[in-house]
Amino acid sequence: MAVTAALVKELREMTGAGMMDCKKALVETDGNIEAAVDFLREKGLAKAAKKAGRIAAEGLVKIATAEDGKTAALVEVNSETDFVSKNEEFVAFVDGLAKLALTAESNDIEAFKAMAFDGATVQEALTAKIAKIGENMSIRRIEKVSGDVIASYVHGGGRIGVLVAGSGEATDAAKAALTNIAMQVAAMNPQYVSRNDISADELTKIRSITLESALNDPFSLPKPILNSLIEKALADGWSAEDVAIYEEKKNDKSFNFNYLPNFLSQEAKAKLAELAVADKAAISENKIFTGLVEGRVSKQLKEICLMDQVYVRAEDGKQTVAKYLESVDKALSVAKVVRFEVGEGIEKKEENFAEEVAAQMAASK
Numbered sequence: 001m002a003v004t005a006a007l008v009k010e011l012r013e014m015t016g017a018g019m020m021d022c023k024k025a026l027v028e029t030d031g032n033i034e035a036a037v038d039f040l041r042e043k044g045l046a047k048a049a050k051k052a053g054r055i056a057a058e059g060l061v062k063i064a065t066a067e068d069g070k071t072a073a074l075v076e077v078n079s080e081t082d083f084v085s086k087n088e089e090f091v092a093f094v095d096g097l098a099k100l101a102l103t104a105e106s107n108d109i110e111a112f113k114a115m116a117f118d119g120a121t122v123q124e125a126l127t128a129k130i131a132k133i134g135e136n137m138s139i140r141r142i143e144k145v146s147g148d149v150i151a152s153y154v155h156g157g158g159r160i161g162v163l164v165a166g167s168g169e170a171t172d173a174a175k176a177a178l179t180n181i182a183m184q185v186a187a188m189n190p191q192y193v194s195r196n197d198i199s200a201d202e203l204t205k206i207r208s209i210t211l212e213s214a215l216n217d218p219f220s221l222p223k224p225i226l227n228s229l230i231e232k233a234l235a236d237g238w239s240a241e242d243v244a245i246y247e248e249k250k251n252d253k254s255f256n257f258n259y260l261p262n263f264l265s266q267e268a269k270a271k272l273a274e275l276a277v278a279d280k281a282a283i284s285e286n287k288i289f290t291g292l293v294e295g296r297v298s299k300q301l302k303e304i305c306l307m308d309q310v311y312v313r314a315e316d317g318k319q320t321v322a323k324y325l326e327s328v329d330k331a332l333s334v335a336k337v338v339r340f341e342v343g344e345g346i347e348k349k350e351e352n353f354a355e356e357v358a359a360q361m362a363a364s365k
Helices: 005-015 020-030 033-043 047-049 088-101 110-111 122-133 171-189 199-216 223-235 240-251 257-262 264-276 280-284 288-302 321-328 352-365
Strands: 058-065 070-077 137-146 149-155 160-167 335-342
Touching: 005 020, 005 033, 005 352, 020 033, 020 122, 058 088, 058 160, 058 257, 070 088, 070 160, 070 257, 070 335, 088 122, 088 137, 110 122, 110 137, 110 171, 122 137, 122 199, 137 335, 149 264, 160 171, 171 321, 171 335, 199 264, 199 280, 199 288, 223 240, 223 264, 223 288, 280 288
Parallel strands: none
Antiparallel strands: 058 070, 070 137, 149 160, 160 335
16 A cells, blocks of 8 residues: 555654654555554554643753854753653753754744754654653744853753843953843843833833722822822712721821721722722822832833843842943943743643542542
8 A cells, every 4th residue: 555645644643653753654564554553652652642732841941052152042841740851861852952953044943843853853853752751742942042242041950041142242251241141030030131122012001000000009099199089988988887997097196097908898998999990080190190100110120121120249239230231341232131941831730649549540440
């Protein structure tokens, strides 16, 4: 029987084995697909299909740097357990993939999986590793960066990997500075390099969310605005019990009014927030409120923008990353930052050992 491309594709989908392995199995079995499945199982190449549904949220990140120091690549490969991520064969496999990523034309993961690797393709090599090691694995992402000077940092035995590409002269001082910044990125996880990287739409969104958040937290509002909202709630909204509590605390000269929320009901506090949101237009025109919102936005930007963050090694506890970089070399700048953390964004399955054992016992009956 002729071995067609459609037959190879069908066998590959059934078993998860590599294309060449499927073709060889069909040739060996004269195109008998059922016999080919058995052939692959006997060779251990069909095991990967059974494991493909398992969640792989552990794993390893690895970095490879070109000899000229101007290009580096970061790769994340996931496994089911932390135990496998420490397996020597798995570590060597990820190392090899990081080096291969240096030659990739893009960061497209599917194109990367199709690249030649160890006598096969990356995908086929992965399938073979799954079959041999016995766990589901996935090559999740790669990123290659280039620049005048590149610094890298790996934290937690391969849990977090960071690449920093800089523009400027590649001096030892510049490399050391960018390495320090890579460590900062690993620890503080900024979303942007600088405020200039935030689009106008994103900045508007941040400001809008901050404004709404302030309105829904009325006790954090400027006192004149809060007092106005309380007067409205007293007139129509609060229960008699909440009104009595307010009057009692108001007349107690020794009472710290900042603690009032601790004595009011949830309904009373919700009513204040409701009144604040309803009066959004008028409150938004208040200069004191505008200043409060802008202050909170500025604080957020200092947390999410690398250049605005306080440098973690600052002796005065105030120096920003931008000022630190300037103190090393005014001509040195950060062009790009990449940070991979193993399993980030992957929903891990909650394991219940007792339930799993009970299910297995029930199935065996």
